[in-house]
Amino acid sequence: xxxxxxxxxxxxxxxxxxxxxxxxxxxxxxxxxxxxxxxxxxxxxxxxxxxxxxxxxxxxxxxxxxxxxxxxxxxxxxxxxxxxxxxxxxxxxxxxxxxxxxxxxxxxxxxxxxxxxxxx
Numbered sequence: 050x051x052x053x054x055x056x057x058x059x060x061x062x063x064x065x066x067x068x069x070x071x072x073x074x075x076x077x078x079x080x081x082x083x084x085x086x087x088x089x090x091x092x093x094x095x096x097x098x099x100x101x102x103x104x105x106x107x108x109x110x111x112x113x114x115x116x117x118x119x120x121x122x123x124x125x126x127x128x129x130x131x132x133x134x135x136x137x138x139x140x141x142x143x144x145x146x147x148x149x150x151x152x153x154x155x156x157x158x159x160x161x162x163x164x165x166x167x168x169x
Contacts, residue, residue: 051096051168052076056086056112057130058104062153066099066130069157075164083107087115090122097164100147102131102138110145117146126167130155 053075057063067077078093080086083100084107090098098116102109109129116122128149129142139150149163 050074050076054078054089054095054098056080057101066155069160073161083109083112087112090116090125097167098125098127099130100127102129102133113147114145128163
């Protein structure tokens with residue numbers, strides 16, 4: 050099954066998303082910051098990244114931009130998972146290289162459908 054890296058500074062959100070993914074058989078790894086997430090993509094090479102936006106230090110937009118512009122990691126699709134629901138946020142996420150955008154609270158069906166879409 051695909052490996053999913055969840056990058057989020059909220060242990061509660063990580064737990065919720067992990068439970069959804071484990072039920073579908075996905076392998077989950079986690080990072081608690083943008084910086085840690087970028088490093089883990091380089092070392093773990095997950096199949097997809099679920100990236101929160103609002104985090105201290107390197108935010109999700111900045112981390113997504115770094116991943117999408119680095120030849121080593123540009124092939125790993127990033128799906129933004131955030132409370133930021135404005136159209137401008139969605140557009141900015143796409144411009145940073147995100148392949149998908151989901152708003153919290155996460156709907157399990159939407160999450161799985163979005164992951165499957167970016168993996169195919």
